[in-house]
Amino acid sequence: MSTASDSHSVVTRNLTKRFGKFVAVDNVSLEVRRGEIFGFLGPNGAGKSTTIRILCGLLTPTEGTATVAGHDVARDPERVKLSIGYMSQKFSLYDDLTVEENIDFFSGIYGVPEERREARKTYALELSALAERRATLTGLLPGGYKQRLALGCAILHEPPVLFLDEPTSGVDPIARRDFWDLIYQLSERGITIFVTTHYMDEAEYCHRLALMYRGAMIALGTPAELKRDLGGFALLQLEVDDLAGTINALEREVGIEDVAVFGSGLHIRVKGDLDARPAIRRRLREAGIEVRLLEPIEASMEDVFVGLIEAEERKR
Ligand SMILES: Nc1ncnc2c1ncn2[C@@H]1O[C@H](COP(=O)(O)OP(=O)(O)OP(=O)(O)O)[C@@H](O)[C@H]1O
Ligand SMILES: [Mg+2]
Known part of the structure; x- marks a missing residue:
């Protein structure tokens, strides 16, 4: 055996x-x-x-x-x-x-x-x-x-x-x-x-x-598996001046799972099946925050781990 x-x-x-x-x-x-x-x-x-x-x-x-x-x-x-x-x-x-x-x-x-x-x-x-x-x-x-x-x-x-x-x-x-x-x-x-x-x-x-x-x-x-398992989510990179204001403005936006600071910008995890960009632009315009860049990016290992650990913290 x-x-x-x-x-x-x-x-x-x-x-x-x-x-x-x-x-x-x-x-x-x-x-x-x-x-x-x-x-x-x-x-x-x-x-x-x-x-x-x-x-x-x-x-x-x-x-x-x-x-x-x-x-x-x-x-x-x-x-x-x-x-x-x-x-x-x-x-x-x-x-x-x-x-x-x-x-x-x-x-x-x-x-x-x-x-x-x-x-x-x-x-x-x-x-x-x-x-x-x-x-x-x-x-x-x-x-x-x-x-x-x-x-x-x-x-x-x-x-x-x-x-x-x-x-x-x-x-x-x-x-x-x-x-x-x-x-x-x-x-x-x-x-x-x-x-x-x-x-x-x-x-x-x-x-x-x-x-x-x-x-x-x-x-x-x-x-590769861990990145794929970002679990039906897609990732957007967002560059703005006002990080805290942006996090605040996007917190309750429908379809946004998570907003995390990465380097000088933000990574936004969104439900993978919808393009959240128009809604994000609209919300930030309302908040008076200028968007320098907003585009889809590949998840890095760090995104994967931040996402997994945050999901775990929410369970507790
Ligand atoms: N002999 C011990 N008695 C009591 N607690 C301990 C003992 N050894 C480790 N711990 C506790 O167990 C936990 C896990 O420690 P461990 O050293 O395995 O973590 P780690 O993942 O290696 O962390 P790091 O990245 O800092 O090296 C810690 O909270 C540590 O304080
Ligand atoms: Mg150790």
């Missing part, structure tokens, strides 16, 4: 974590395929890191189950730890060790067999583009290089599943792009990547995404 865990690297069923009465992870069920880049998004405190810590065998679930690389995280956390790489939100290389010393140190921690160590070190140095700077103190490296070295160190033991908790936070956009090239390389080699991020451009790079909100998973799909 084939089960989900044969073809899936991560499987959770009704996974729940409570701290006292507080529910940090609420009944999360998901499956991540081998080689998939799975993005975990959500506002601060949504339960992303807590879920990852459970999946890494570092915290036990209060309810529900999870398997990683076929091992149950509650029953067999030690086997789980051998099967995963983990870069925590505050990942720590030793700043006062050289690049090479960090690699040697983590090779020891992860129990890389003696005969594999030289090959794995070479690999980590190439991955981080630090072969020429192997004797440099890690603390002196630019952020982007440190992140790549931390990634190299997290996979010295060739784990099939990799957990990256905000691996690129605080890194400049070019270094982030380079880091994602590495993530793609690993995925192509069949490594499963479970990654959290706050950056919307990075969300677009994931094969599939889950959106977490107050511990619960409120959406799951490919970036």
Whole structure:
């Protein structure tokens, strides 16, 4: 009989974590395929890191189950730890060790067999583009290089599943792009990547995404699916001088679902089957607000998440 865990690297069923009465992870069920880049998004405190810590065998679930690389995280956390790489939100290389010393140190921690160590070190140095700077103190490296070295160190033991908790936070956009090239390389080699991020451009790079909100998973799909599911709504971009006045004027307009500030303008979510533009123009004219631009646009990932989270808040 084939089960989900044969073809899936991560499987959770009704996974729940409570701290006292507080529910940090609420009944999360998901499956991540081998080689998939799975993005975990959500506002601060949504339960992303807590879920990852459970999946890494570092915290036990209060309810529900999870398997990683076929091992149950509650029953067999030690086997789980051998099967995963983990870069925590505050990942720590030793700043006062050289690049090479960090690699040697983590090779020891992860129990890389003696005969594999030289090959794995070479690999980590190439991955981080630090072969020429192997004797440099890690603390002196630019952020982007440190992140790549931390990634190299997290996979010295060739784990099939990799957990990256905000691996690129605080890194400049070019270094982030380079880091994602590495993530793609690993995925192509069949490594499963479970990654959290706050950056919307990075969300677009994931094969599939889950959106977490107050511990619960409120959406799951490919970036294209999530955009399509803007759910019968269309999006208009509106440029005006008076943002607050405009929001006020449009609040009760029929057919307008939501008005949100985006950059210097507004994004208006309208029922997809009617062209709301004439009504919007009329209402703003009545309010004495000049319309500089009003046109349909493609939803961005940020529109999707703002929409989903607002819908969730309205339910409460
Ligand atoms: N050991 C703990 N004891 C009590 N509460 C905790 C504990 N660990 C986490 N929490 C709470 O659980 C909630 C979820 O935290 P978590 O770190 O998983 O969020 P997150 O989605 O990773 O947020 P961020 O984007 O800020 O990293 C938070 O409200 C946090 O304060
Ligand atoms: Mg976190």
